[in-house]
Amino acid sequence: MSRRAVITGIGVVAPGGIGREPFWDMLTAGRTATRRITLFDPTAFRSQVAAEADFDPAAAGLSPRQIRRMDRAAQFAVVSAREAVADSGLDLANTPPERIGVSIGSAVGCTMGLEEEYVLLSDAGRHWLVDHSYGVPHLYGYMVPSTLAVEVAWEVGAEGPTALISTGCTSGLDSIGHGAQLIEEGAADVVVTGATDAPLSPITSACFDAIKATSPNNDDPEHASRPFDQDRDGFVLAEGAAVLVMEEKTAAEARGAHVYGELVGFAGRSNAFHMTGLKANGREMAEAIKVALDRARLAPASVDYINAHGSGTKQNDRHETAAFKRSLGSHAHKVPVSSIKSMVGHSLGAIGSIEVAACALALDRQVVPPTANLRTSDPECDLDYVPLTAREHRMDVVLSVGSGFGGFQSAMLLARSGAVEYGGDRR
Structure with a gap:
């Protein structure tokens, strides 16, 4: 009998909605989460609007050590994974760890951590040669995007296949597709999968300003993102994460799990x-x-x-x-x-x-x-x-x-x- 992958848990950190239910309430109400950027001073940029997540890592349950170690993107992923696992009702402690896989997507990795460290080490770009001893001890982790998947694997105790999928703006779809494949081929019975990005930084804004891809509608941020409207003028940058728990369908049904849907x-x-x-x-x-x-x-x-x-x-x-x-x-x-x-x-x-x-x-x-x-x-x-x-x-x-x-x-x-x-x- 063919193995099939189903979704049994959902966790979300999104602009306008931290958590699955606030996120869904915002969407169905048709509310927008776009606003003038507050994470840095955007005055110098053509596009000064974004969709920011009102995220407090301590309030979300992360320890001081986790907050110190993890880039904002990793924090999003771990908090989303916790919610997804809780929503699934799975007892991962009683699941063989080698049968738990992780597939996380990200386009730009630890952008915020890297930029913050560069600004500090170079004295805001004044020095070409920098003293690495001033960098945080986790700087290497910021430079290796796979640490995002590793943080999730540590969080859920996964010892099965673990991967970081980076295919630009399709990373979030491709990571879930890869996760489903792990279940279908029998490499894992449970896969914690999704994607995370926290790209709201001056370097990202400068890159998209240069190609004029983002909306310059700074006077009306709430209405800046207008897909399919004849007056649209570019996309609005954002940050966030979503993580799903996927299981083999027969096993999920046998334990009475709530199934949101099947990836077909x-x-x-x-x-x-x-x-x-x-x-x-x-x-x-x-x-x-x-x-x-x-x-x-x-x-x-x-x-x-x-x-x-x-x-x-x-x-x-x-x-x-x-x-x-x-x-x-x-x-x-x-x-x-x-x-x-x-x-x-x-x-x-x-x-x-x-x-x-x-x-x-x-x-x-x-x-x-x-x-x-x-x-x-x-x-x-x-x-x-x-x-x-x-x-x-x-x-x-x-x-x-x-x-x-x-x-x-x-x-x-x-x-x-x-x-x-x-x-x-x-x-």
Whole structure:
């Protein structure tokens, strides 16, 4: 009998919602978490807005030593993992540690720790040669992104396969896809998986300012993130994490676990085209969607909701609109689509996992989150983008997609527990 991966626990640290339920409440209320940056003085930058997480590591249960040792991104991941494990109801102490795996994604690793240490060691950039003895003892860990996965593995006692997946803005989808594969191939019975990024620092702002990818709507931060709106002017940077507990389906059902959904299809593709550019026809994303559907043995008409990448750049929004039409045909005009980046911004590698968490909750509660700030649709984006208000909607299968610098394109299908038989037929 084939092994199948299901989601039994969800943990979230997100702008506007620390914890799974506050996060979901914010999404369904259509509230935005974008504001003027407070983590540093953004005055010198073209884009001065972001979606920050109101995160207090001590209040979240981290010890002084953990706070001292871990970069903000690692703190997000560990706190999210704790919530996900508690939500799953698993007793990991009685689970063979070699059967527990970890798969964590991140696009930019320990950005904040690295930048803070560079500023200190170089005296704000005044010195080319620096004295390493002034650095924190954990500086090496900041330079090795895999420490993010290691921190989660230590937290949950995992001695099975442990990996850091870094594929730009699709890292959060790809890490979960890898985690599901570990279960399906029998390498692990439980996988703690997701992604984290805390990129809100001057160096990140400068990089995106240089290519004018982020919104300069500094006078109205709340409405700066406007996916699919004709007046959008770039994406809004963000930070956050989401971690899921995934289990082998038969074992999860045998212990009476609450199953949010099953991962039934996943695929990734690359456009081999341009570091930041996208082809207008959406062919590579469409191909990822088609392969994911094929692996799930589902027809395009099976998709009941699409969680769009929806970054809020004209290039991306038009690209994925074309991809949905190319992969789903006429059904693309019948299925609701939305972008939660309109509310929580774009947290780079973390956002894919945050969006999968939102999809799992949408399946569980049968509610589609809205696209906030969408008041006048771009005529080239002519699908049902669920503007402004959440919508109750019957869903058995949801599709979540991601698009990343470097040409990465990923697609993931989740099915409601008990809704789809193996092989794609609906019950």
